[in-house]
Amino acid sequence: MKAIFTKERLPIIATSLVCIAIYVAAGLKFEGFFSLRVFLNFLTDNAFLGITAVGVTFVILSGGIDLSVGSMVGCTGIMTAVLIQNKHLHPALAIATVLLFGLLLGCGHGLLIQKFNLPPFLVTLAGLFLARGLGLWISKESVQIDHPFFSALAGIKISLPNGASLPISAILFLVVLVAGIVLAKQTRFGRTVYAIGGNESSAMLMGLSVGKTKIWIYALSGFCSALAGVVYTIYTSSGNALSGTGLELDAIAAVVIGGTLLSGGYGSVFGSFLGVLILAMIQTAINFDGSLSSWWTRIAIGTLLLIFMLLQKGIEVSARRTSKKAGH
Amino acid sequence: MAELLQLRNIQKSFPGVKALDGVSFTVRAGEVHALMGENGAGKSTLIKVMTGVHTLDSGEILLEGKPIQIKSPQDAVSQGISTVYQEVNLVPNLSLAENICLGRESAGFTGIKWKEVKERAERAMARLGLNVDVRRPLGSFSIAIQQMAAIARALDVDAKVLVLDEPTSSLDRDEVKQLFEAITKLKNEGMGIVFVTHFLDQVYAVSDHITVLRNGNNVGDAPIDQLPRLELVSMMIGRDASALESERVAKDPIQSTSFIETQDMGHSGSVEGVNFTIGSGEVLGLAGLLGSGRTETVRLLYGIDSANHGELKIDGRSASGHKTSKAIASGFGLCPEDRKLEGILPDLSVRENLTIVLQARQGWFRKLSRSKQDEIVQVFIDSLRIKTASPETPIKNLSGGNQQKVILARWLAANPRLLLLDEPTRGIDVGAKFEISALIEKLRKEGMAFVFVSSELEEVVRSCTKIAVMRDRKMVGMLTGEEASEEKVMSMIAGGEA
Ligand SMILES: Nc1ncnc2c1ncn2[C@@H]1O[C@H](COP(=O)(O)OP(=O)(O)OP(=O)(O)O)[C@@H](O)[C@H]1O
Ligand SMILES: [Mg+2]
Numbered sequence: 001m002k003a004i005f006t007k008e009r010l011p012i013i014a015t016s017l018v019c020i021a022i023y024v025a026a027g028l029k030f031e032g033f034f035s036l037r038v039f040l041n042f043l044t045d046n047a048f049l050g051i052t053a054v055g056v057t058f059v060i061l062s063g064g065i066d067l068s069v070g071s072m073v074g075c076t077g078i079m080t081a082v083l084i085q086n087k088h089l090h091p092a093l094a095i096a097t098v099l100l101f102g103l104l105l106g107c108g109h110g111l112l113i114q115k116f117n118l119p120p121f122l123v124t125l126a127g128l129f130l131a132r133g134l135g136l137w138i139s140k141e142s143v144q145i146d147h148p149f150f151s152a153l154a155g156i157k158i159s160l161p162n163g164a165s166l167p168i169s170a171i172l173f174l175v176v177l178v179a180g181i182v183l184a185k186q187t188r189f190g191r192t193v194y195a196i197g198g199n200e201s202s203a204m205l206m207g208l209s210v211g212k213t214k215i216w217i218y219a220l221s222g223f224c225s226a227l228a229g230v231v232y233t234i235y236t237s238s239g240n241a242l243s244g245t246g247l248e249l250d251a252i253a254a255v256v257i258g259g260t261l262l263s264g265g266y267g268s269v270f271g272s273f274l275g276v277l278i279l280a281m282i283q284t285a286i287n288f289d290g291s292l293s294s295w296w297t298r299i300a301i302g303t304l305l306l307i308f309m310l311l312q313k314g315i316e317v318s319a320r321r322t323s324k325k326a327g328h
Numbered sequence: 329m330a331e332l333l334q335l336r337n338i339q340k341s342f343p344g345v346k347a348l349d350g351v352s353f354t355v356r357a358g359e360v361h362a363l364m365g366e367n368g369a370g371k372s373t374l375i376k377v378m379t380g381v382h383t384l385d386s387g388e389i390l391l392e393g394k395p396i397q398i399k400s401p402q403d404a405v406s407q408g409i410s411t412v413y414q415e416v417n418l419v420p421n422l423s424l425a426e427n428i429c430l431g432r433e434s435a436g437f438t439g440i441k442w443k444e445v446k447e448r449a450e451r452a453m454a455r456l457g458l459n460v461d462v463r464r465p466l467g468s469f470s471i472a473i474q475q476m477a478a479i480a481r482a483l484d485v486d487a488k489v490l491v492l493d494e495p496t497s498s499l500d501r502d503e504v505k506q507l508f509e510a511i512t513k514l515k516n517e518g519m520g521i522v523f524v525t526h527f528l529d530q531v532y533a534v535s536d537h538i539t540v541l542r543n544g545n546n547v548g549d550a551p552i553d554q555l556p557r558l559e560l561v562s563m564m565i566g567r568d569a570s571a572l573e574s575e576r577v578a579k580d581p582i583q584s585t586s587f588i589e590t591q592d593m594g595h596s597g598s599v600e601g602v603n604f605t606i607g608s609g610e611v612l613g614l615a616g617l618l619g620s621g622r623t624e625t626v627r628l629l630y631g632i633d634s635a636n637h638g639e640l641k642i643d644g645r646s647a648s649g650h651k652t653s654k655a656i657a658s659g660f661g662l663c664p665e666d667r668k669l670e671g672i673l674p675d676l677s678v679r680e681n682l683t684i685v686l687q688a689r690q691g692w693f694r695k696l697s698r699s700k701q702d703e704i705v706q707v708f709i710d711s712l713r714i715k716t717a718s719p720e721t722p723i724k725n726l727s728g729g730n731q732q733k734v735i736l737a738r739w740l741a742a743n744p745r746l747l748l749l750d751e752p753t754r755g756i757d758v759g760a761k762f763e764i765s766a767l768i769e770k771l772r773k774e775g776m777a778f779v780f781v782s783s784e785l786e787e788v789v790r791s792c793t794k795i796a797v798m799r800d801r802k803m804v805g806m807l808t809g810e811e812a813s814e815e816k817v818m819s820m821i822a823g824g825e826a
Contacts, residue, residue: 185439186435187439188433194422195422195430204400205413205417206417207406209402266421
C-alpha cells in the first residue's frame with residue numbers, strides 16, 4: 001500500500017478519484033449513463049481530443065507548450081478532404097500526406113525552439129496562426145468526403161456484446177494512448193523527456209541527446225494533431241478549416257487535470273487519458289440533463305482546473321518540506 | 329606512463345574574461361591528477377572544454393595520441409570521458425536509480441528493464457558504500473547523497489578518463505574515504521582521473537600529480553612528492569603562503585548577555601536535545617557528521633521547521649510558534665547550504681545579488697541609492713577577493729566559489745543580529761577561507777552573533793568561540809575556550825566520551 005500512495009502519485013490518484021466520483025454521481029442521477037454504449041461514446045466523441053492530448057502531454061512533460069494543435073486539426077482536416085475530393089488522391093495517400101505534413105510542421109517548431117532557443121509559446125503561437133490561415137486558404141467552405149475507400153475506412157469497427165461497438169476513431173485513440181504510455185514509460189526517448197522537464201541543462205550535462213529529443217517531441221505532437229485531424233474527418237465525413245478551434249486549450253486542460261505539471265517533469269500519459277475522460281463525462285452529463293446549457297461544461301472545467309492547480313501547489317510545497325526534512 | 333588525454337595550449341574567452349590563456353594539461357593512464365587553483369582560476373572552464381560543454385577558441389585535444397574534437401557532453405561520454413561537474417547536475421524529478429542509468433538503460437523488446445536499472449543503481453551506490461532506497465526521487469535526498477549519485481553515475485560507464493570537479497564539497501570523511509577507495513581501484517585498473525578540490529589534505533591523500541592554474545595560466549606541474557604543501561599554496565595564490573597561517577588568535581570572549589536560549593529544543597525525527605545560548609559577539613559552531621542534525625538545528629532556529637518539544641527563548645521570551653517571518657523580524661539571517669537552489673538569482677548581476685537582502689530589510693520603497701550599492705559591492709569584492717569581470721556581470725557567469733562568496737557577502741552586508749551560516753565556505757579556496765574567518769572575527773567584535781556549520785573541523789575551530797557537538801541527530805556536548813580543539817571535537821563526534 002505504501003508503494004502506491006507516494007507523493008508523486010498523489011495527483012494521478014486524485015484524478016482517478018475525481019473521475020470515478022463524477023462517473024458514479026452522473027450514473028446515479030441519469031438513467032442509462034452506466035451503459036457500455038455511453039462509455040464507448042466518451043472515447044469515440046473525444047478521440048481527436050484524446051489523440052491530441054497524448055502528443056501535448058509529451059510537450060508539457062518536457063517543460064514546453066504546443067498551441068498549434070487545434071489549428072492543425074482544422075488544417076489537416078480540410079487538407080485531407082480537399083486532397084481526396086478535389087485532387088482525387090487516394091484516401092490512403094491523402095492521409096499519409098497530411099500525417100507527414102503534421103510531422104514536418106512539428107519538426108519545424110522543434111527546430112526553431114531548439115536551434116535558436118526561441119520560446120515554445122511564441123513559436124507554436126505562430127504555428128497556430130499559420131496552420132489556421134493555411135487551412136482557410138485551402139478552402140473556406142467545409143468539404144464533404146465521398147469516396148468508397150474512405151467510407152469503408154470510416155465503417156471499420158470492433159463489435160462488442162450488447163450491440164455496442166468500437167469505431168475506428170476510438171480504436172485509433174486507444175492505440176495512440178497505449179503507444180504513448182509505452183513511449184513515456186519504457187523508452188529512453190520518454191525518460192529523456194522527463195529529464196528535460198526536470199532540468200534541461202542538467203540533462204545536457206548528463207550526456208543525454210537533449211537537442212534531438214526536443215525536436216522529436218514537437219514532431220510527435222505535430223504528428224498526433226495531424227492524426228487527430230484525420231480522425232475528425234473520419235468522424236464527420238468532411239473537412240472543415242475551422243474545426244478544432246480552441247482545441248489546444250481543451251488539450252492543455254485535460255493534460256493538467258490529468259496531473260501533469262505545466263512546468264514539466266511530472267505527470268503521465270495515462271493521467272491525460274483520465275483528464276480527457278473527465279472532460280467527456282462532464283459534457284455528457286450536461287447533455288443528459290438537458291436543462292443545463294452548454295456553458296456549464298466550461299464552468300465545470302474551469303472549476304476543476306482551479307482545484308487541480310491548488311492541489312498540485314499543495315503537493316509541491318509539502319514535497320519540498322519533506323524532501324528537506326528527509327535530509328539524509 | 330602512457331599519455332591518455334592531452335590538452336595543448338587551450339585558449340578560451342568569455343565576454344570580458346580570458347578564462348584560459350594557453351593552458352596545457354596532460355592526464356596519464358593510471359594516475360590521479362589534481363587540478364588546483366584559486367576560485368576563478370579556470371579549473372571548471374578547462375574541464376568544460378575537455379568535456380564538450382564549451383567549445384575552445386584555439387588549441388588542441390588529443391586522446392591516446394590522436395587529435396579529437398569533442399562536440400558535446402554526450403560526445404565526450406562516447407569517447408570515454410566521464411564527468412562529475414561542480415554543481416550536482418542530475419534531474420530531481422526522477423528516481424535515484426534512473427539518474428544513475430539514464431541514457432544507457434538496458435532495454436529489451438518491451439522497453440527499459442526496470443529491474444535491471446534498479447539493481448545496477450544499487451550496485452553502483454554500494455560500490456561507494458551507500459545503501460539507500462534508489463527508487464526514491466533524487467530531489468528527496470540530501471546534497472551529499474545527490475553528489476554521491478552523480479559520482480556513481482560517472483563510475484557506471486566504461487571510461488578511459490574520469491573527471492571529478494569538486495566532488496567532495498559536501499561529503500564528510502566516511503564518504504570521502506569510500507570515494508577514494510573507488511578512485512584508487514579505478515586508477516590501478518589504468519584509468520586516468522582528474523580531480524579538483526580545495527581540500528589540500530585530500531589532494532595529498534590520493535593524487536599522483538598536480539597541475540596548478542592561476543588566472544587561466546599554467547603556473548605549476550609536478551609529481552606530488554616534489555610539491556610540498558606550502559609551495560603549492562604559494563603557487564595557487566601567487567604570493568607567499570606562510571603569511572596566511574596566522575596563529576590562532578585567542579578569542580577574547582565578549583561580555584554579553586545571551587539573547588537566544590534553547591532548552592532541550594527538538595523536532596521529532598529530525599533533531600533532539602539542543603541546549604545552548606547565543607549572545608552577541610559569539611560564534612557558535614555546530615560540529616558533527618553529515619546528517620547529525622546540524623542543518624536541522626539551523627532550520628529550527630530560522631523557523632523553517634518549528635520545534636515540537638523543548639523551548640526556544642529569544643530575548644528572554646519564549647518563542648512558541650516560531651516562524652521564519654518572526655526569525656527575520658528578530659534580526660536573523662540564513663545563508664543556506666544549497667547555493668544553486670536556494671541561494672543565487674542566476675540572471676541578476678553580482679551587485680543585485682549582493683544587495684538584495686539589504687534592500688529588502690530597508691523596505692522595498694526606500695531604494696538604496698546606486699552609489700551606496702556600488703560602494704558596498706566594491707567593499708566586498710575587495711575584501712573577499714570576488715573575481716568578476718564587473719559588478720554588473722550576471723552571477724551565473726562567476727565560478728562556483730565566487731558565487732558562494734557573493735551569497736555570503738549578501739548576508740554579511742545585511743548585518744543581521746544573528747547570522748546562521750550553513751556550510752558557507754563550500755567550494756571556497758584556501759586563501760579566501762582565511763579572509764572569511766577574518767571578516768567573521770571582525771563582525772563578531774562589532775557585536776554580531778553567528779551560528780557556523782561546516783564539515784571542516786579546522787575551520788570550525790578557527791572561527792568559533794564555542795562548539796556544540798552533534799551526533800546522530802542529538803546534541804552531545806558543548807566545548808568552550810581551550811577545550812574547543814580539533815582532537816576533542818573529533819573524539820566526541822566519534823562517540824568516545826572525552
Ligand atoms: N559561462 C561563463 N560566462 C562568462 N564568464 C565565465 C563563464 N564561466 C566561467 N567564467 C569566468 O571564467 C573564469 C574561470 O572560471 P572557472 O569556473 O573555470 O573557475 P574555477 O577555477 O572552476 O573556480 P572555482 O574554484 O570557484 O570553481 C572566472 O573568472 C569566471 O567568471
Ligand atoms: Mg569550478
